[in-house]
Amino acid sequence: MSVRQSLLAILDQGPCYGYQLRAEFDRRTGSTWPLNVGQIYNTLERLERDGLVAKGEVDAAGHVYYQITDAGRDDVRAWLAAPVERATGTRDELTIKLALAATLPGADVAAIVHDQRVASRAALERLRKEQDAAPAAETAAAQPGAQPDGGALARRLVTEAMALQMEAELRWLDQVETALGGHAPHALALHISADKPRRGRPPRLPDAGSGVTEPAMPLLRG
Numbered sequence: 463m464s465v466r467q468s469l470l471a472i473l474d475q476g477p478c479y480g481y482q483l484r485a486e487f488d489r490r491t492g493s494t495w496p497l498n499v500g501q502i503y504n505t506l507e508r509l510e511r512d513g514l515v516a517k518g519e520v521d522a523a524g525h526v527y528y529q530i531t532d533a534g535r536d537d538v539r540a541w542l543a544a545p546v547e548r549a550t551g552t553r554d555e556l557t558i559k560l561a562l563a564a565t566l567p568g569a570d571v572a573a574i575v576h577d578q579r580v581a582s583r584a585a586l587e588r589l590r591k592e593q594d595a596a597p598a599a600e601t602a603a604a605q606p607g608a609q610p611d612g613g614a615l616a617r618r619l620v621t622e623a624m625a626l627q628m629e630a631e632l633r634w635l636d637q638v639e640t641a642l643g644g645h646a647p648h649a650l651a652l653h654i655s656a657d658k659p660r661r662g663r664p665p666r667l668p669d670a671g672s673g674v675t676e677p678a679m680p681l682l683r684g
Contacts, residue, residue: 464541465487465497465501465502465505466505466508466509467537467538467541468487468491469483469487469502469505469506469509470509470514470515470530470534470537470538470541471538471541471542472486472487472490473515473528473529473530473534474530474534474535474538477518477519477527477528477529478527478528479521479525479526479527479528480499480502480503480506480525480526481499481525482525483502483506483528484496484497484498484499484502487502489613489616490612490613490616491616491620492616492617492618492619492620492621493617494620494621494624506528509528509534510528512533513531513533513534514530514531514533514534514537515528515529515530515531515534516528516529516531517529556578556631559574560574560575560578560638564642564650565650565651565652566651567651567653571638571642572639572642575635575638575639575642578635579632579635582628582631582632582635583632585628586625586628586629586632589621589624589625589628590625592621593618593621593622593625
């Protein structure tokens, strides 16, 4: 998620100071990702350095207002117009945890999957309860022909996305359990390889079909 472009998009609506930006970000994203003020001011410093924002007026309380520049507006337009590209690798902690656990001699992967499923179901239930207990204004905003409420819509969009992601996670855990089915505990364990990979290059693994060696694909990409 780009905090940088998000703050620029807010500043495109008018000058703001740091705490004001934090409140606006929170209001416009369903209050699901609180930013600390230090992170906001660090981002503003980089944006100013890059010529995308400039310091403006200082009010009686000492708040320094930042305003977007023409270059910053161009940056926002480009960000909004471009589709989000998903990384080809993953840094999702659960995915990496289970992939590693499946190769560790001492890990009970079935127990890990079970415990994660319990936690994920509980998280999904909390999200659904939050949706059911939405304020009246948020519920009214979802009705056809109702006066739009941007804040309510933002909360609904974010919580629904989180719920769908949790449902997908539960389905994936079912697939993990199926993939592990029929294997004795620790049957997939890998021991530290005796091969000495060259520095800066991935180890080469044999191609099972041709006997030709190809570089192993890295699990993570930076």
